[in-house]
Amino acid sequence: xxxxxxxxxxxxxxxxxxxxxxxxxxxxxxxxxxxxxxxxxxxxxxxxxxxxxxxxxxxxxxxxxxxxxxxxxxxxxxxxxxxxxxxxxxxxxxxxxxxxxxxxxxxxxxxxxxx
Numbered sequence: 001x002x003x004x005x006x007x008x009x010x011x012x013x014x015x016x017x018x019x020x021x022x023x024x025x026x027x028x029x030x031x032x033x034x035x036x037x038x039x040x041x042x043x044x045x046x047x048x049x050x051x052x053x054x055x056x057x058x059x060x061x062x063x064x065x066x067x068x069x070x071x072x073x074x075x076x077x078x079x080x081x082x083x084x085x086x087x088x089x090x091x092x093x094x095x096x097x098x099x100x101x102x103x104x105x106x107x108x109x110x111x112x113x114x115x
Contacts, residue, residue, distance in 0.1 A: 002026035002104050004095050009109030016113070017083045022095030022106055024076040033098040034071050034078035038091035038111075045094070049080060063089075085113045 008020040020036070035050035049069040050058045057069055068081040078095055092108040 002028055004097060004104050004106035006093065006095055006106045006109040009093060009111045011112045011114065012085055014086055014113055014115050016085050017081070018085065018111060020080040020082065020093055020095075020109060020111075022078045022080075024097060024104070028076060028097060028099050028104065031073070031076065031097050031099045033096075034069075035096045035098075036069060036078070036080045036093055037096060038089075038093045039108075040088075040091040043091075048093070051078060082111070085111075087113045087115045089113050 003025045004022055006020060006022045008018055010018060012018055032053050033050050036048040037045050038048050039045040047060055048063055049067055051069045051071045059067065066084045069078065071078045090111060090113050092110050094108045095106040097104045
């Protein structure tokens, strides 16, 4: 059974940094896309960043220039470096792996940015 486990969330002051990790346990064949999403209280889940198997990356406008996604295919792990954090970045951050028609989600890690 495949599970995705996020780590690295926490409480940080505005302007600070965090590094999130998401590792998959179990066997996932041919992961195409690794991505991060977030959901703030009372809001819908939204895309933060994705990383394609060919090296392409995509970022939400709100995080461009501040967040960086990277991946280690050998470890089935994706990272998200969060810099220059703002209170509006406060949310539960989820990772998602896409392998063909299958999507796998983690349970989320809380990021709280204080002003």
